[in-house]
Amino acid sequence: MGKANDNDNKMYVLDTNVLLHDPLAFLSFQEHDVVIPMTVLEELDHIKDGKRDVSRDARVAIRALDEVLKDASPEQMLEGVRLPSHKRVDGKPSKVGQLIVVNDHLYPDSISGLPGNENDHRIINCAVRMQKQHTSTKVVLVTKDINMRLKAKGAGLSYVEDYRTDQLIDDIKLLSTGFKRFQGDFWASVGDCQTEQNGRDTYHHVPKSLLPDVFCNEYLVDDTEHFAARVTGYDEEHITIKDLGVERLLHQMAWGVKPKNVYQGMALDALLDPNIELVVLTGPAGCGKTLLALASALEMIIEKRIYDKVIVTRNTPEIAESIGFLPGTEEEKMAPWLAAITDTLEVLHKNDESPATSRNYIMEKANIQFKSVNFMRGRSIQNAVVILDESQNLTASQLKTIITRCGEGTKLICTGNLAQIDSNYLTPLTSGLTYIVERFKDFEGSATINLNGVVRSRLASFAEENL
Template sequence: MGKDDLDRKIYVLDTNVLLHEPLAYLSFQEHDVVIPMTVLEELDHIKDRKRDVSRDARVAIRSLDDVLTNATPEQMLEGVDLPKVQRDPNKPASSGKLIIVNDHLYPDSISGLPGNENDHSIINCALQLQKQYADKKVVLVTKDINMRLKAKGVGLKFVEDYRTDQLIDDINLLTSGYNKFEGDFWTTVGECQTEQQGRYSLHKVPTSRMPEVFYNEYLLDDSEHFAARVVGYDDAYVTLKDISVERLLHQQAWGVKPKNVYQGMALDALLDPNIELVVLTGPAGCGKTLLALASALEMIIEKGIYDKVIVTRNTPEIAESIGFLPGTEEEKMAPWLAAITDTLEVLHKHDESPISSRNYIMEKANIQFKSVNFMRGRSIQNAVVILDESQNLTASQLKTIITRCGEGTKLICTGNLAQIDSNYLTPVTSGLTYIVERFKDFEGSATINLNGVVRSRLASFAEENL
């Protein structure tokens, strides 16, 4: 057995990895990929359900069939070559094998493992392979955090999350959308070229003095007066649009004024039609939904830039129980979108009849509530799409929604990475984290982390101390 054979690992895939990314088995380069029979059975049960995840199950099954279609029974047991991967131009391209293992034939070596029987079978399969191939590294790959804990608890040496779409290792490395300089910005940066463009000044700062910037990143300093936004950069210069903190704090949208500079930066991005994607992250009570909705109403009713608001969100319950609630899709979605109707009432709390105002505005701004499940296949034109609670979505679900946005559409994603409800997502693997990192070099997007709770003294204390 050569060194290359010893270096090859065996990856055992759980069902949720193939549901998360149906072509995941192609991501393991020259290593062998094992799919237990239990996983195929789970995919088979899921493919016929009337749920969004069923499509992913069908895609996974079809793609596996493409690889295995001409294999003989002997080849199936030995393993079928996966497409070759060229890692080193000086060496021949190498490829791992795809092996379907009948895990039902393995003796049960972990009797009494609580919980899901299928999880039990898949962990048992990985354990048996670990014994069988003691000289190789056998790795169980699953998105299920609890399954990873159970697998380690019964003696599996290597257990991993599936992370090809994880762009950062630590959530603290996630960009906040702004950069705060110590001291005075101009003292730090020195001289630059300035030109007037309408009401704004544009500064050209040599790139060598500001090497790490990205589009629509906001710049602040300790003076509490200076604020700018990066509107362009190349090898020679970084172009800054001078905004000033005072101007940020004096904006307003539908009667809402920023309570701090972070909300000011968010409103600046939200009210700019040239920024098609705005991502608002931050703790509960920092004003994400309020700012998103207020700016949407301002741009639709007051400025006439867009025609309608589409509000959508994903919660685990929607997929399960939207069919059992009475009424239209709008009425079925209402319980999950109470955050939006509550916010509308807050915006009109000083009106003579807040409920009537809310209903009037919902009609005038053409506010529509849609389930994420019904977004596929649509093309949304001239609308503001507010995607609430987007931390619970995977990267592929977010891609589905973003690719629906047609001409003249603005997408606002709001989410709190500390409140993930999904069993399979963590702050670093959430789709929200993925798009913040993926889109930061795109000139049509901006990210703001709304630092600080403005909901109430009680909410602020709870966020910091509980």
């Protein structure tokens, strides 16, 4: 087989799970050809009639494919139909590839050596056939199934890839933490700068060359354990930072909760600021994400009267689909999945004379509502604090649904631990939580705080390191 260079045209054979992950994935391969085996269309057909989110994605994929192929004859579908493109190079439409539908049922199993009674094997068989037929073209099987990638290589397919077009980072270690730590003394590297006072707050204008890749609401700390600041704006020459100070961060309080270290202090500062509409808290279990989120919500609703209610939601099993058919209200069905919230309320009121009575009273006074993600579509949530717990198990599409429901005056708090993904369809790199951290870091109304540096209980820390 002739070897194809990276600059040569390529042919991508798509697996079904790629179209379920991104229904418009076949439009993402620029000038290269895209092959859809007939087995993929059959699998989409079997999935489309369900009521789960994955069924909706199957229907979207089918409609998108039909839009491209609706005017094509059977011969044209087999030869290839030009893919649509809105990109232009030097004022002219850019080169695009073709969409090809292949009847892989006509290919004998002997091509790959895999038995043809499994759909995965038929798709691999199709890719191997394309590789043998198009020797001067780099034929690539694209699938999110790791085991299928291994089987494809074992069957003789030279190029197998994961679908990475929607991955904003290549390594989860590159995910934004929401703060930067400077070695030594921050002010020693700044020199002279312009300072202004606005009420109780002090702002400094430092050179942009000091922080070339900064973004709004990113926190700054150094090794002196005294300096702490938050970026409030920037232009091509200067960055405006709000001087906070570690001591000031540690002396904040929300519903009786004080931060234990500067990481929780930064999180609490972002949570209590009504001008920050989206706060994302990431980190391991036990670092205080839910506790800080709920304490801040109660403080802003009951004490400061900024918001009217708290809406708490999280994904339920089956990728945020069914919450059960047993008798009971929506809140009663959601209660087991939101036990972390009720546990946190008990911690916040454990020293009261009657903790259970206090918890019920606060739930009523703060108007805490437990809602399912299923029923978020079509709503418009006004002047509320929305706490989305365990958001690492949601897709970018599901998170988009929730974020677009947040109306005027609503604050959204997303918490999650990317090391504890329960969904079969997501990884730390494709999780919706990772997506919004990277997509919203340049949005001036959002802040992300990674609480990995928080000291947890000795038991939890030991388990994390040794089990």
